[in-house]
Amino acid sequence: MSWSERTLLVDATTAVDEAREHRQAPTWLIVWGVALLVTAVLYFFHDLWPWAVTYPEAWYIPLRYWVSDFMKWLINSFDLGLFTFKEFTRSIAWLLEWPLDLAGGLLASGFELELGDENELYIPRLSWLAVTAVIALIGYQTGGLKLSLLVGGCFLYLVIFGQWDSAMVTLSSIVIAVPIGVVLGVSVGILGFRSPRAERFIIPTLDLMQTVPVFAYLVPVLFLFGFGPVAAMVATIIYATPPMVRCAMLSLKQVPTEIVEFGHMVGCSRRQLLWKVQIPSARPTLMVGVNQVIMLSLNMVIIASMIGAGGLGFDVLSSLKRLRIGEGIEAGVAITVLAIALDRISQGFANRPPSEHRDASEHFIARYPYTTVALAVVLLTSVAGAFFEGLHTYPEQLQLTTGQFWNDLVSWINVNFFDELEAVKSWLLLNVLIPVKRFLLALPWIGVVGLVGLAGYQLGGWRLAVFTGSLALFMAVTGNWEKSMISVYLCGISVIIASLIGIPIGIYSARHERAHRVIQVIVDTLQTLPSFVYLIPVVMLFRVGDFSAMIAVIAYALAPAIRYTDHGIRQIPPDLVEAGKAIGCSRRQLLWKVQLPIALPEIMLGINQVIMMALAMLVITALVGTRDLGQEVYIALTKADTGRGIVAGLCVAFIAMISDRLISAWAQRKKKELGLA
Numbered sequence: 001m002s003w004s005e006r007t008l009l010v011d012a013t014t015a016v017d018e019a020r021e022h023r024q025a026p027t028w029l030i031v032w033g034v035a036l037l038v039t040a041v042l043y044f045f046h047d048l049w050p051w052a053v054t055y056p057e058a059w060y061i062p063l064r065y066w067v068s069d070f071m072k073w074l075i076n077s078f079d080l081g082l083f084t085f086k087e088f089t090r091s092i093a094w095l096l097e098w099p100l101d102l103a104g105g106l107l108a109s110g111f112e113l114e115l116g117d118e119n120e121l122y123i124p125r126l127s128w129l130a131v132t133a134v135i136a137l138i139g140y141q142t143g144g145l146k147l148s149l150l151v152g153g154c155f156l157y158l159v160i161f162g163q164w165d166s167a168m169v170t171l172s173s174i175v176i177a178v179p180i181g182v183v184l185g186v187s188v189g190i191l192g193f194r195s196p197r198a199e200r201f202i203i204p205t206l207d208l209m210q211t212v213p214v215f216a217y218l219v220p221v222l223f224l225f226g227f228g229p230v231a232a233m234v235a236t237i238i239y240a241t242p243p244m245v246r247c248a249m250l251s252l253k254q255v256p257t258e259i260v261e262f263g264h265m266v267g268c269s270r271r272q273l274l275w276k277v278q279i280p281s282a283r284p285t286l287m288v289g290v291n292q293v294i295m296l297s298l299n300m301v302i303i304a305s306m307i308g309a310g311g312l313g314f315d316v317l318s319s320l321k322r323l324r325i326g327e328g329i330e331a332g333v334a335i336t337v338l339a340i341a342l343d344r345i346s347q348g349f350a351n352r353p354p355s356e357h358r359d360a361s362e363h364f365i366a367r368y369p370y371t372t373v374a375l376a377v378v379l380l381t382s383v384a385g386a387f388f389e390g391l392h393t394y395p396e397q398l399q400l401t402t403g404q405f406w407n408d409l410v411s412w413i414n415v416n417f418f419d420e421l422e423a424v425k426s427w428l429l430l431n432v433l434i435p436v437k438r439f440l441l442a443l444p445w446i447g448v449v450g451l452v453g454l455a456g457y458q459l460g461g462w463r464l465a466v467f468t469g470s471l472a473l474f475m476a477v478t479g480n481w482e483k484s485m486i487s488v489y490l491c492g493i494s495v496i497i498a499s500l501i502g503i504p505i506g507i508y509s510a511r512h513e514r515a516h517r518v519i520q521v522i523v524d525t526l527q528t529l530p531s532f533v534y535l536i537p538v539v540m541l542f543r544v545g546d547f548s549a550m551i552a553v554i555a556y557a558l559a560p561a562i563r564y565t566d567h568g569i570r571q572i573p574p575d576l577v578e579a580g581k582a583i584g585c586s587r588r589q590l591l592w593k594v595q596l597p598i599a600l601p602e603i604m605l606g607i608n609q610v611i612m613m614a615l616a617m618l619v620i621t622a623l624v625g626t627r628d629l630g631q632e633v634y635i636a637l638t639k640a641d642t643g644r645g646i647v648a649g650l651c652v653a654f655i656a657m658i659s660d661r662l663i664s665a666w667a668q669r670k671k672k673e674l675g676l677a
Contacts, residue, residue, distance in 0.1 A: 035454055039447030053444040055476040063478050068643030071223055093230045100229060103172035127392040128159050130381040134374045141370045142348030154341035162399040163334035170311035174297050177233050181241045181293045189248020206242045211656040213619035214239055214303050215633040216649025222307050223642050232309030240296035247289025251282030287350030294346055298339045302532045316532050325410050325536045326403025332533030339528045410540045425547050433546055440485045445476045459665035468661060471654035480651045487628040491614045494553040498610050502558050506565025526559045531620050539624055549621035557613040564606020568599030601667040608663040615656050
């Protein structure tokens with residue numbers, strides 16, 4: 001379509017939409033006016049209809065107790081015939097313990113073998129030199145010399161800064177959890193691809209799993225599998241698998257029809273077509289899913305340490321409890337460094353061309369040269385490490401640390417800027433946070449549910465109205481309305497501030513190429529840092545409370561606002577920008593009249609992601625004294641109260657799903673108005 005045809009089409013579509021909206025706008029204005037008026041009457045005259053303002057306790061549905069009773073029955077009374085459900089879950093834990101112990105022995109602890117007569121043989125773990133060399137070799141195989149130097153340097157950082165032992169404990173869990181998550185994800189993805197009926201069930205389940213806060217996974221897992229590394233790994237697998245399912249279904253659907261038809265022509269059975277044709281063709285997108293499983297597994301490291309996982313996650317959590325900012329930052333950076341190395345390796349595998357078919361008559365070394373070199377490196381370094389201890393365990397006296405620097409920096413800020421920081425904190429608390437909190441808590445629940453449903457009806461019809469209204473009503477009928485409003489208040493203020501900071505930075509990044517490269521590196525770093533790392537300096541500077549939680553949420557959720565704004569402006573068709581310049585728009589007019597209006601749907605999707613990340617962080621900020629749904633989930637975890645944790649987690653997920661559906665519906669409508677969809 002030519003530029004002139006496109007322009008005429010967009011103009012005609014816009015004219016039709018404007019005419020339709022011109023007829024409908026007064027009606028919607030009246031409807032919203034009436035709805036807001038009713039809500040205001042209930043707000044100001046709350047004594048007349050108290051049941052409409054505060055949901056009566058007598059109307060509560062005791063869902064949390066039903067869930068808890070069901071879980072107890074499942075564990076104590078449910079019989080599968082040959083064994084009970086408790087024995088079944090413990091059997092799964094026992095099976096998972098074997099590969100986890102093997103990986104832990106190779107990388108972290110070594111092996112102790114009993115030889116009888118009270119004699120034991122100790123086989124040491126792989127040396128730091130062997131693991132670093134093998135990782136560098138894998139990097140060279142997948143991405144060449146640059147990738148080899150990068151991943152090798154990442155592992156050397158872990159050695160030099162004294163994070164090796166904890167990092168290997170973490171890595172031993174990751175190397176088992178990721179393959180299991182990938183296999184489960186691909187299996188469910190194939191089921192969804194082949195069965196539309198199964199897909200209709202899988203998609204909403206994935207939506208729910210990806211919006212439920214990660215803490216909520218820990219409660220039932222702790223109840224079913226007990227406390228320990230295996231339970232932590234199970235929680236990690238459950239949390240990290242959904243993206244693999246989505247990528248598997250998407251990649252199989254995107255396989256070109258002509259490739260599938262060719263498979264049918266050469267006589268492939270259904271099974272052969274899947275494994276010989278479709279899976280190989282879908283490999284690039286499948287590797288994106290593998291990458292997501294790796295990153296989410298590492299994102300779960302700290303949270304999983306609450307139910308028995310050791311390693312770097314335990315170090316960060318312990319530092320937070322003891323307010324040791326330096327140690328916490330070092331362990332958090334170590335997680336980031338490990339994530340960067342594994343991320344780049346997985347990307348290297350995704351971008352690597354398919355390997356050539358090797359002649360089966362060739363000897364092992366010719367067929368598998370990299371594997372041979374890796375085995376030789378492990379053997380040589382193991383022998384050398386037996387004679388030179390420093391080649392096996394890096395000498396402690398050669399290790400470096402930045403912990404004291406970070407501790408001193410925070411102390412210096414507190415000493416020199418305490419009054420200024422306290423003034424900012426007090427002003428925001430008194431003039432913004434507390435008034436907004438009181439206002440939201442005083443709103444009538446029936447008015448809020450009605451307004452949410454009305455917004456859904458305007459944007460998506462009756463189906464979206466019933467969906468969003470029902471999710472909002474769930475928070476009231478389960479007795480979580482007050483804590484839900486506190487979550488909305490903290491999340492809302494944090495999202496507004498994060499957007500006010502992130503959108504201008506994204507605009508600047510999109511319009512300046514040199515700044516774009518620097519900002520993208522910073523954004524990538526922000527998104528790989530574990531969420532707990534943001535809490536440590538915030539608590540040290542501002543102590544506990546809503547203000548500290550807000551600062552941590554803003555820092556954690558800022559990246560999507562920057563990234564989506566940058567992407568939204570950069571993806572605008574060049575011919576539209578050139579047309580703006582041709583009619584004499586200045587640089588500022590081009591931004592406000594052309595670029596921002598067209599990029600607005602993409603920017604709103606970025607704000608949607610900011611909301612998702614803010615809600616995820618809110619659950620973690622329960623550790624710094626908030627009184628919202630996050631605290632409910634955290635208390636449920638400490639008491640192993642499955643019903644309380646699951647219901648509170650569902651409320652967090654439903655807030656996320658309401659905002660996601662409304663914003664997505666608005667963005668889709670806006671794209672249609674602009675002729676972009």
